[in-house]
Amino acid sequence: MHAYKRQNLLRQWSGGLLAGVMFVSGCAAPSNPASDNNRDALELSPSAESRPVSVHDAEERESFLTFEDDTGREIRLPEQPQRIIVLSPQLLDLLYSVDGHAIAHATSPGGTVPDEAERIEEVGGMTTVNTEKLLALKPDLVIGSVVFHRELTAILDASNVPFALFNLSTYADLQQKAVLFGQLSGTENKAREALxxxxxxxxxxxxxxxxxxxxxxxxxxxxxxxxxxxxQDTVGIEVATMLHMNNLAETWEAASDSPSTAPFSLEKIVELNPDYVFILIHGAREDGEKKIQSDLASQPAWTSLRAVKENRMVILPSDRFLSNPGFRLSESVEYLAKLVYPDTYENGH
Incomplete structure (x- = not known):
């Protein structure tokens, strides 16, 4: 990544909360005046005061909170939600990190559950949600993942259940959702202070x-x-960029079914000969290691890489670099900083 692009990204993550979630709230907690850098994350429309008052405006002003999810859908909550169901482990963890609570969640293999949520109801797996059980619990808000839960939209809309879909990949995602979840939980100030x-x-x-x-x-x-x-678009790449590392694949042509990835090419990697090769294993680590051995380690071209010869081919912890670690993001930065710059960080923080 060129220095100019890297500086832009650094300004993005360090400049505080982004204005990605718009809301209208009659009783949301006031922002924390001590958090000047983060105050502007959620703002009323600048033209709201100049418009004629309509029935829709009056409804919004009487609502607890109106916001837009990551699919562009407007979610209007007439009252503070008391029966939230969360279908993504990452989003559940973030909700509890700002002292929020849920009545049920979906499970995920290898996923962790906050201690406070261990005894709440389960509504099936993250990719196999039991909608009958979910609706029987009469939620007043369901929170899901853009990637995994879009297909539930029609069912929940037909049942008049507010349904918000979110991404939680980047630092900006974390900033936006932490404030929004703080508003949902009545703990916005705590969320801003933690950020x-x-x-x-x-x-x-x-x-x-x-x-x-x-x-x-x-x-x-x-x-x-x-x-x-x-x-692009993983916390691992974002953390590496924060640490002034240069992602050689940033300009590669995207895969047809995934704009954030590119097709694997050992020939290209050998040509570029990066200083480091970082590996993210999706699923069980044991299965991923078998794939590395069978498809990479046995290839002479792979073993010729400088990163492999100098032991700079690293399998990164998935909970720190694949899944967004939430408020533990600084631990991901610490981990990679010590790995890449051992002489600088050898004496600890």
């Missing part, structure tokens, strides 16, 4: 990166059945 603390922790780690260094890397996705190259 300000996280931003400060990340700044402290990244401030020590040697200005003259810009190590190159390729990040691979490994599943039991496939290999691909990650171009």
């Amino acid at each position: 300000a603390d996280l931003d400060q922790e990340i700044r402290e780690w990244t401030a020590r990166v040697p200005a003259s260094d810009a190590p190159t890397f390729i990040m691979l996705n490994v599943t039991p059945n496939s290999l691909s190259v990650q171009r």
Whole structure:
């Protein structure tokens, strides 16, 4: 990534909350005046005061909260939700991180559940949601993932259940959803304060990166059945960029079914010969390691890579670099900083 692009991204993650979630609220908690960098995340439409008052305006003003999800759908909540169901482990963890609560959740193999949520109801698996059980619980808000839960929209709309779909991949995603979940839970100030603390922790780690260094890397996705190259839109790439690393695959042509990835090409990787090869295993680590051995380690071209010869081919922890770790993002930055710049960080923080 060119320095200009990297600076833009650094301004994006360190500049506080983005204005990606618009809301109209009659009783949302006021923003925290101590968090000046993060105050502008959620704002009323600048033209709201100048428009003639309509029935729709009056309904919004009487509502608890109106916001737009990541599919562009407007979600209007007449009252603060008390019966939330969350279908994504990452989103459930974030809700509880801002002292929110749910009455039920969907399960995921290998996924963790916040201690406070261990005894709440289950509504099937993340990709096999039991909609009959979900509706029987009479939720007043269901929160799901854009990737996995779009197909539930028609069912929930027909039952008049508010249904919000979100992405949680980047730091900007984390910032936006943390504030929104704080509003849903009546803990917006706590969410903003936690984000300000996280931003400060990340700044402290990244401030020590040697200005003259810009190590190159390729990040691979490994599943039991496939290999691909990650171009963008993962927390792993974002953390590496925060640490002044250069993603060599950023400009590769995207895969036809996934704009954030590119088809795997060992020939291209050998030609670029990156300083580091980072691997993200999707699913069980054991299955991913078998795929690496069968499809990569046995190839002479793979073993010729500088990163492989110098032991800079690293399988990154999925819970820190594949799934968004939420308020533990600074731990991901710390992990990679110590890995890539051991001389700088050898004495700890």
